[in-house]
Amino acid sequence: MDKTKAHLDTTNVLIIGCGIAGATAALRLAENPDCKILVITRDPDPHESNSQYAQGGIIGRGHDDNADLLVNDILAAGAGASSPKAARILAEEGPALLQEILVNKAGVKFDSEPDGEPEYGREAAHSRRRVLHVGDGTGRAIVEGLIATMKRCPNITILPNMTAVDLITFPHHSRDPLLTYGPLVCHGAFAFDRKARTVHRYLADMTILATGGIGRIYRNTSNPFGARGDGLAMAHRAGARIVNAEYVQFHPTTLVAPGADGFLISEAVRGEGGILLTPDGRAFMADYSPQWKDLAPRDVVARAIHHQMETHGYSYVLLDIATHMEADAIRERFPNIYATCLKAGIDITREPIPVVPAAHYFCGGVLVDEWGRTNIENLYAVGEISCTGLHGANRLASTSLLEGLVWGDRSARDITRKLKECSEDLHTAREEVPQWDESGLFEDADSALIQGDMQTIQNIMWHYVGLARNEERLSRAIRELRHLWNEIETFYRTTKLSDGLIGLRNAVEVALIIAQAALHNRHSRGCHYREDSAEAEGERLI
Template identity: 55%
Template sequence: MNDFLTTDVLIIGCGIAGCTAALTLADAGVPVTVITRARRPEESNTYYAQGGIIYQGFQDSPDLLAEDILRAGAGHCNPRAVQILAQEGAGAVRRILLERVGVQFDQEADGALSLALEGGHSLPRIIHATDATGKAIELALLHAVDRHPNVTLLTGHTAVDLLTPSHHGLNRLAVYEPRSCVGAYVLNQEQGRILRILAKKTVLASGGLGQIFLRTTNPPGARGDGLAMAYRAGVRIINAEFVQFHPTAFYRQNAARFLISEAVRGAGARLVDGQGRPFMEKYDPAWKDLAPRDVVARSIHREMLENDVPNVFLDLRSYIPREEILAHFPTIHARCLEYGVDITRDLVPVVPAAHYFCGGIWVDEWGLTTCRHLYAVGEVACTGVHGANRLASTSLLEGLVWGERAARHILGELPGSRLHDPADIPPWRDDGTEPADPALISQDMSAIKHIMWNYVGLVRTTPRLARALRDLRQLDIEIEQFYRTSRINDALIGLRNAVRAALVVATAAWQNRRSMGCHYRE
């Protein structure tokens, strides 16, 4: 028997954006249900963010920060959203992260917050917790959320689809009403059954889509779930061609890719070839190794092609004192040592990897989508802050600012809102009779990753994109048939969402013939 739950606000995802929204609402007395497909709630892109979050530097100002963001965004940023981030960011960091949940950021000897410089920033303004800033933020927020009496946190629960009365409701006249969201169908992984969770307001905070690419810094859950669900619900999506590739992911054949933070280059490390020769001055004489990420990633890509090598290197040992490396980058040091690389003595092999989705679900300045009662915050959303290329350390700040803004807007809307009639939303019908074959899921995911990496990666051409669209459309047909005839599970849901997210990105890349930021067409 399919059960249903009701809640004032349903939040899908619990990274910085979802947790901030949940905590803001819960503190105001609103009952909130937060779901995550992960068994460990901290498993999110936020948790793996290394470098830091923008605060405020000496002789800094909102206008100066806005200028840096606009420059990195290749002239494609939403000026209003940039101003909101620049003006509200520092206050949100102080109010929520420092005072409300007490994140322990690094400090100088005099007790002042330690400020770091990162690529594209005109001065040091990044606060950090060594090289595990996201982990410190995520655990502090989750600690507050998990213990809050107004929050129900459900782990191991995968959102299947958004509930829209015009599509799922029994009242067929709902098709004449404006499109609205009343909750979600959600899979309880442990029990294998699907719940109807009905909510007055729903917030998508499901993160990014790096896992649709062969090489990525993202965790397994970043497969485009929120984007795909929004697409199926008819929600407007913009800027989907802008996928930022982080220049420096650790490279070992058949090993997991993990991020080597931009803060390493901010501290003085240089990108070098196999002979230890720096090369970034060839590509960007002004900014060199601290050029915007799209420039650095394409420069590395070009070096690899021209020299026919699988990777380039980061040189910390020649430019940063050993004691400083160990003090500031202990997590990176430990991870590299697992693969026999000592960053205080060895060159570190690196390659670009899919890192951050600059596009996403169109939202206004309060996180509202084009679907009534549906909000989107964090990486799944597109406020326009990042334009065509994200400035380093803006993503955590955007999630924080819009997580709080969405919650504030919801607080103003809830008094006049009511739950949709549960009788109008039927229980989930699972027509699949066969177990979902894990070998088929693995093969199809591998095909998606290779198509996206080879044809919709760092450098895009018309023939590559045409091939990607043909292959992905055929895969989409086969996967949808597979989905309809198999018993549903988390991996099958993820596969269906991944191919849809890949098609959204590839189609947007095909339609935009102009190179901009991290969308580069030859």
């Protein structure tokens, strides 16, 4: 791969990622027929994204519900760290956008009652039934509808098999030394074509990061294969402000079974009456949260399970839905969970499900304002990569899809306004971007080294930066990750690009960001639990 093979494309808006946030932004932007939108995504299948794996559902507006009630639930779950402004935006704008974009435009058909009214589910820490769903495959149904709608838009181009490498920013990528004195400005991104093994320069008036969260940087995780925190690492290298990185939410219940480890068992299972039990059949959540019991916020439930496992030496706990729901109702409400568990030899209509906590959702991210704008000019971030302030220290269940929808729409509306103001100076400045140059590099990346280093990162994060943290563990994690970062950076700069190498470089950077934030924050809050904090003394991991 040499610089003569490099490729240049220009567009009005570059969107990196096409889950619900990126797809929503693209569809809203496409309403302007003069706007050219390019969407790049790493996987060969554009449907592949974190959004596709969302089982539980998306928040609507329940029968006895209102915006104030939802705001209160979000703020309570966020442990005092959620932005009231962001919560209010979501609660007031979300339900109408759900109807307009998902139902009317994308044709998503949510489950309904026999009389045709929407069927609302309830999940942990929600005071009302307000969660719309499509069985237990809500994310997949939403993504299918959005992608199909995008493909019908002539001004949207979707390019799969493209791994983003780095954001193009001035002054960093400019030949003009005088731009050093100006603001940070994003002009697009370099991306690696996984098939052709070439690097493309995609230059854009505006760029939207919609790459998802931190991916599979923990040993136990519900995140899909291929997710490595690429967007967060790119934004960090470019100078974007990252906040709340210590708040990594662990989902309490992922399946423990050969060939299916990490498969998410939706919180909706507990919402429909599922009870957590020790392997000998004892219910234990009332010991940790007398008020909410099994419907306590995720951080409470995850730590309770972890505490039971550590204290008693259990390798898993059990989630029993069979005792509390009819078999036919289970198969209808949770068809994917039923089928996956059955394939692993577990009939959830007859027996409990063995589960463990796993890293699930990143509550922090690239700091954005109410329009998705970052501190880098012309760069937006939406979805899990962003930190709108909505989730605070602990995400309320089923807010993530709605957040992607709301801020995908908001970023697009803001960009539409700004595109009218773009000057010729911006187009002239883009000619300063140099081509990607890998001349002189001949060694291919060793996949065994990549796999070994990735497993090391995952083990460090799980054992030292996991559900329960302290200064000694975090300090050791940072020492080991810094050493690994140096080794990987040398590896990256002396080796030809590959998707695996790009992901490894990003994974170690994201791991360091999280570990350093966790060490810096000495106070337990939400999903960041410090055993050595003043708040933790005398408490039982709740």
